[in-house]
Amino acid sequence: MMTMNGDAPEEFEYDRAKEVKEFDESKIGCKGLADSGATTIPRFFIHPPQSLQLAQSFSFHLIPTIDLSHADSHRRSEIVHQIREASHTWGLFQITHHGIPLCVFDDTISAVRSFYELPTGVKSQHYCREMGCGVSFTTSTDLYRSNAAAWRDTLQVCVGPDPPKVDLIPEVCRREVMEWDGHMRRMGKVLMGLLSEGLGLERRGLEEMTCVDASNLLVQYYPYCPQPDLTLGIKSHTDPVMLTIVLQNQVGGLQVKHGEEWVEVKPMHGGLVVNIGDLLQMISNDQYKSAQHRVLANPFRETRISIPVFFNPSKRGDTDFYGPLQELLSDEKPALYRNFTMGDVMGRIFSREAGNLKNYFEL
Ligand SMILES: O=C(O)CCC(=O)C(=O)O
Numbered sequence: 561m562m563t564m565n566g567d568a569p570e571e572f573e574y575d576r577a578k579e580v581k582e583f584d585e586s587k588i589g590c591k592g593l594a595d596s597g598a599t600t601i602p603r604f605f606i607h608p609p610q611s612l613q614l615a616q617s618f619s620f621h622l623i624p625t626i627d628l629s630h631a632d633s634h635r636r637s638e639i640v641h642q643i644r645e646a647s648h649t650w651g652l653f654q655i656t657h658h659g660i661p662l663c664v665f666d667d668t669i670s671a672v673r674s675f676y677e678l679p680t681g682v683k684s685q686h687y688c689r690e691m692g693c694g695v696s697f698t699t700s701t702d703l704y705r706s707n708a709a710a711w712r713d714t715l716q717v718c719v720g721p722d723p724p725k726v727d728l729i730p731e732v733c734r735r736e737v738m739e740w741d742g743h744m745r746r747m748g749k750v751l752m753g754l755l756s757e758g759l760g761l762e763r764r765g766l767e768e769m770t771c772v773d774a775s776n777l778l779v780q781y782y783p784y785c786p787q788p789d790l791t792l793g794i795k796s797h798t799d800p801v802m803l804t805i806v807l808q809n810q811v812g813g814l815q816v817k818h819g820e821e822w823v824e825v826k827p828m829h830g831g832l833v834v835n836i837g838d839l840l841q842m843i844s845n846d847q848y849k850s851a852q853h854r855v856l857a858n859p860f861r862e863t864r865i866s867i868p869v870f871f872n873p874s875k876r877g878d879t880d881f882y883g884p885l886q887e888l889l890s891d892e893k894p895a896l897y898r899n900f901t902m903g904d905v906m907g908r909i910f911s912r913e914a915g916n917l918k919n920y921f922e923l
Pocket residue numbers: 778780794799806808814853854855866868
């Protein structure tokens with residue numbers, strides 16, 4: 561059942577539902593529309609003017625870039641300090657000198673690009689709208705849940721806590737996706753270590769709470785959009801997870817909100833974008849802030865590709881509670897959020913009225 565715009569005439573609603581379904585069933589994705597040479601976008605992609613406002617970013621701010629070299633030796637306390645500051649004021653930063661060879665970045669991007677360049681008939685064998693079914697290829701993930709669709713296609717691979725179903729990963733990018741997953745597991749632990757110390761916890765504090773055990777890897781594909789001023793690649797959101805690490809190619813479009821301004825997260829070859837998610841904001845009792853971000857529809861002929869890896873806690877039981885950490889609370893700093901299970905979080909994310917996760921758990 562799709563979200564209906566309350567005051568739209570019924571005839572319009574019916575047409576929209578039909579058009580959306582036809583597009584979904586065609587399985588061609590936004591890439592298929594772009595490749596068809598279309599000069600206009602179907603109207604179900606058109607966003608209301610208020611979500612497009614200030615789509616262009618005029619800000620001269622630069623997001624923090626943190627050099628991770630010698631993170632295990634003499635520079636550790638300086639790096640912990642930089643990460644703490646960036647996580648508090650921006651919720652997003654780039655990291656360099658993280659130890660992943662540059663050629664791995666290029667190989668990973670070109671392998672996942674090859675998947676999208678497969679003939680529609682081959683690619684569509686992986687087409688599946690339900691997220692969380694191991695491996696799925698789809699378009700505009702919130703097509704039926706949101707008022708306006710987003711101009712991007714997505715390949716999702718659940719890589720944890722259970723081992724990924726390797727055979728289900730498209731063969732053209734299987735080896736590279738698995739290799740990237742290995743690098744991200746290591747990076748997730750390194751970052752959680754630094755973030756733990758930034759909160760005054762032991763290095764393995766967040767890791768022992770299983771915060772990096774469950775991960776989900778997406779390959780976001782933003783093809784050329786013929787009317788980029790009318791739609792978005794991803795609408796403004798915060799990630800409803802612990803932490804996200806993003807590899808992006810050289811075609812820009814990612815923006816982060818800083819105060820009232822949208823600031824471009826300029827692609828940096830060999831850099832990785834890290835964002836704090838809502839769960840980490842809640843367990844840190846607002847010492848870290850989740851970043852509000854979005855991706856513009858791609859106006860360039862060259863496709864924008866990004867690979868976000870989302871980290872989440874793996875304990876999923878009804879009595880496995882997460883919430884503001886006791887160590888961070890005092891009379892002056894009372895808990896700002898109630899405790900929650902991952903079941904509560906998932907229920908909220910997939911509910912019809914899913915709004916801001918943090919507001920929902922706020923005390
Ligand atoms: O494409 C990007 O750079 C970011 C994607 C994103 O924000 C997301 O998948 O949640």
